[in-house]
Amino acid sequence: MKKHIISIGRKLEKYLPEAIFQTTGKLYEMLGFLLSDKKILEKNRDLKDIWKWKRAFLLATWPSIKLEDLSLLVWEDCFSVSNFFLHKDINIIQPKIHFFAPYHEPLVLENYVDWLRTSDSTLPESTAVVLWHTTKEIVDKYSLFSKRKVYYIHLSHFSPLFNTINIKYPILAPQTGPIMILPVLLYMGYTEIYLLGCDHTVLRDYKKTVNNFYSKDKDMRVNATDSKSWPNIVDELTSELNVFRQYEYYKTISVKMGTGIVNLSKDSWLDSFEYQTLDKVIWSK
Structure with a gap:
């Protein structure tokens, strides 16, 4: 059906x-x-406002992450995405939740499953995971994340009906990984959200291998950042425009909710939010 x-x-x-x-x-x-x-999203109600009035750190994978001492986050609420589990300090940071983008072409399914398995064996035992609703069939078929808390979110490619966040229902499909995390953090009630590794400078790498904090040979996903995987320039520019528009969308919602979002990424094109530094945020607490 x-x-x-x-x-x-x-x-x-x-x-x-x-x-x-x-x-x-x-x-x-x-x-x-x-x-x-609807049924697989019911457990998301358990996340509603559970960390209200606290602050969260969103950890993405662009190169500026290498400029930071992430051991400073040892007592902080951290949330990571994609290949961040490759970071040397992953067991110090102990992310509360790790997020995965879904399988899609030109990725290879068997390879994608192996990637999920490797992440499961690498992430701290206490880390829960969030995946797209479309990934549940893969998780069930291959018995993935059997010892972890697993949450699903239903992501829609249609513009939202309302400027509100409720992850028990369809929400905006993200153009890029970090934007998958933002609505969940807002739903959980965080009043301060800090972005790290959100450079969004991918156009620097157009027609080349996409740069991240890790070397290309560390990425298990075939075709994920390969120079042959680029669309034409018009499609890529449209995609990047959508990235920044989605950040503006969540900025509007966060202001309405009284939540502050701050960009700590040292080399970033994302100027929708105030810039600060990680050192200043940590030591001014």
């Missing part, structure tokens, strides 16, 4: 004006969510 609904939605996209497609698409997606995904 769910696949049939998705198929109808894709056909509608070809023939309907954008405004009508967005409205119709939201209705079809909500129907699919109610029919198949």
Whole structure:
């Protein structure tokens, strides 16, 4: 049923004006969510405001991470994404939750599964994981993360109906990994969110291997950052524009919620938020 609904939605996209497609698409997606995904998101209610009035550190994987002494985060609430489990201080940082992007082309499925298995054996035992709802079938099939708390979020490619955050229901699909974490942190009630490794300077690497804090040979995912995986320049620019627009979207919501978001990334094009340094934040506590 769910696949049939998705198929109808894709056909509608070809023939309907954008405004009508967005409205119709939201209705079809909500129907699919109610029919198949609602139950797996019920446990997300346990995360509502559980760390209210605290501060969180969002850890991404761009090169500026190498400029920081992350052992300073030893007593902080940290949340990591993607290949951050490769960081040498992962067991000092002890992320509360680690986030994974879903399987998608041009990634290789078997290779993606091996990557998830490796992360499971590397992450601290106390670290929970969050994945897209589309990944549940893979997790179940290959018996992944059997000893961890696992949460799923339903991510929608349609513009949200309301400027509110409720991860028990579909939320905005992120254009990049860190944006997958932001709505969860807001839902959990954090009033201060600090971004590290959120450089978003990927256009510097266009048509080359994408740079991160780790070397390319450390990334198990075939085609993940390969120079041959780039789209054409128009599509890439459109994608990057969407990254910054999504940050602006969450900035609007965070202001409404009274949550401050600060960018601590030392080499970053993300100027939607105030800049500070990690040292200043840690020692001024």
